[in-house]
Amino acid sequence: MQLTSRFVCMAIRDPKSGSGSGRGLHGITPTNSNTRISATRLPRLQDRPSIVPVSENLGLNSERLRAAMVQRLHDQGITDQRILAAMQMVPRHAFVDEALASRAYDDAALPIGHGQTISQPWVVARMISAVCESTLPNRVLEVGTGCGYQAAVMSQVFNQVYSIERIRALYDIAREHLRALHLTKVRLSFGDGMAGFPTAAPYDAIIVAAAGIRIPQALLDQLSIGGILIAPEGTSAQRLVKVHRTSESSWERFELEAVRFVPLKAGLQN
Numbered sequence: 001m002q003l004t005s006r007f008v009c010m011a012i013r014d015p016k017s018g019s020g021s022g023r024g025l026h027g028i029t030p031t032n033s034n035t036r037i038s039a040t041r042l043p044r045l046q047d048r049p050s051i052v053p054v055s056e057n058l059g060l061n062s063e064r065l066r067a068a069m070v071q072r073l074h075d076q077g078i079t080d081q082r083i084l085a086a087m088q089m090v091p092r093h094a095f096v097d098e099a100l101a102s103r104a105y106d107d108a109a110l111p112i113g114h115g116q117t118i119s120q121p122w123v124v125a126r127m128i129s130a131v132c133e134s135t136l137p138n139r140v141l142e143v144g145t146g147c148g149y150q151a152a153v154m155s156q157v158f159n160q161v162y163s164i165e166r167i168r169a170l171y172d173i174a175r176e177h178l179r180a181l182h183l184t185k186v187r188l189s190f191g192d193g194m195a196g197f198p199t200a201a202p203y204d205a206i207i208v209a210a211a212g213i214r215i216p217q218a219l220l221d222q223l224s225i226g227g228i229l230i231a232p233e234g235t236s237a238q239r240l241v242k243v244h245r246t247s248e249s250s251w252e253r254f255e256l257e258a259v260r261f262v263p264l265k266a267g268l269q270n
């Protein structure tokens with residue numbers, strides 16, 4: 001189902017910081033995690049969303065704010081038009097608390113409660129483009145649904161999208177967000193994604209939105225042969241890692257950008 005831009009979000013306030021909840025592992029906070037760590041140039045002044053007036057009704061301006069976000073992503077090397085179109089389509093402000101809606105199109109991760117974050121737009125676009133480089137995957141699994149934003153973007157690019165979340169409250173929130181946007185083709189599951197989601201395996205691609213010390217073997221095993229997985233790996237120092245399954249028993253590994261993500265955790269939080 002295609003999204004339209006009829007989603008409206010009122011009540012704009014601009015709190016200067018996140019909720020502060022979830023401060024913890026190795027300096028990860030809701031406002032600095034699920035982001036790229038790099039010395040990339042600051043956006044040119046004319047790219048900054050802050051110059052686009054944020055009125056009392058973000059709904060009316062959100063398309064322009066998204067267009068500025070998409071332009072920035074393009075300037076930062078995201079060139080796949082399918083992904084840029086999907087990022088233009090999905091209203092990111094509908095996935096964050098109303099109090100943070102005015103910052104929804106900044107190139108930043110934002111807190112979503114329970115010590116978790118919505119990923120930085122660049123991270124979302126980079127991870128999706130990394131699995132689309134040779135062929136377009138059909139069946140894709142996301143580990144770490146969070147508020148459902150990345151799953152929504154994925155649903156505009158891939159045919160079959162599965163996403164699994166270990167925190168019950170976030171799973172419920174994501175389900176509400178996706179339902180409100182009529183994105184019913186995304187199949188959400190409440191569970192420990194470290195074990196993957198065997199019911200629908202194998203996957204042409206797996207995108208992991210939280211960082212483990214190592215990529216769980218269960219996820220590598222649920223890739224189809226020829227499939228691609230992308231995941232952040234490490235604790236204090238993390239990198240995006242891309243893995244290509246080349247045969248029943250072999251996987252090729254490539255290291256990409258330095259990043260900082262919230263931790264991949266075992267078990268469920270009810």
Ligand code: SAH
Pocket residue numbers: 034116117118119120143144145146147148149150151164165166167170191192193194209210262263264265266267
């Ligand atoms: N996909 C998100 C980012 C979510 S943040 C987006 O749309 O921006 C990472 C999420 O991974 C958190 O919600 C966290 O609870 C979840 N997570 C961590 N470990 C997990 C696990 N073992 N299984 C499933 N989800 C996990």
